[in-house]
Amino acid sequence: MLIREAAADDWPRIWPFWHRIVAAGETYTWDPGTSEEAARALWMAPGKRVYVAEDVTGAVVGSAYVTPNYGGPAARVANAGFMVDPDHAGLGIGRALAEHILAAAKADGYRGMVFNAVVETNPAVKLWTALGFTILGTVPDAYEHPRHGRVGLHIMYKAL
Numbered sequence: 001m002l003i004r005e006a007a008a009d010d011w012p013r014i015w016p017f018w019h020r021i022v023a024a025g026e027t028y029t030w031d032p033g034t035s036e037e038a039a040r041a042l043w044m045a046p047g048k049r050v051y052v053a054e055d056v057t058g059a060v061v062g063s064a065y066v067t068p069n070y071g072g073p074a075a076r077v078a079n080a081g082f083m084v085d086p087d088h089a090g091l092g093i094g095r096a097l098a099e100h101i102l103a104a105a106k107a108d109g110y111r112g113m114v115f116n117a118v119v120e121t122n123p124a125v126k127l128w129t130a131l132g133f134t135i136l137g138t139v140p141d142a143y144e145h146p147r148h149g150r151v152g153l154h155i156m157y158k159a160l
Contacts, residue, residue: 001093003100006050006063011040013060014052017085018043025146027122029153043081049108051100053084053093061088064097066105069114078110078160082124094124098131106160118154119143125154133158 006014018039025032030042043065044050053062062084069079080101084093105113113133118125120138129135133156141150 001096002054003051003096006052010052010060011044014063015039018083020086021083027119029117049104053097061085062093062097064101066101076109076111078105078113080113094127098127102160110160112157112159115156118156120152120154121145121148128156
């Protein structure tokens with residue numbers, strides 16, 4: 001697998017799984033009806049460093065970004081987003097993207113990374129804790145999950 005910085009022309013290969021994941025309404029707080037134009041503006045926004053993971057055939061099977069979570073004097077705390085094509089789940093792509101993003105964020109001078117709203121039923125919570133993130137708190141009943149009803153949103157942090 002190759003992880004590289006995304007180019008603008010990668011978006012058409014990211015959008016199908018981005019849309020599928022967000023439309024499912026199970027892991028992201030974005031509107032499940034987000035248009036492609038709005039999704040591109042969210043994921044590929046200026047100031048974000050966006051990456052893609054390609055399999056051996058060159059297919060884009062995942063994407064991630066890193067960006068400052070705050071501004072001004074707190075701009076050295078990063079935020080990130082991760083998506084893996086559901087058809088390629090369980091192959092270690094999420095972990096590889098996470099390790100890559102954490103290393104890139106540290107190399108870019110970030111001192112920590114925070115996730116503001118991790119759906120507590122998201123299987124990635126296990127990955128984040130395995131990579132050293134801690135749950136700072138949980139906003140109870142903050143997310144309307146399509147299968148589990150109201151669930152909490154974790155705020156997670158890791159020092160870099």
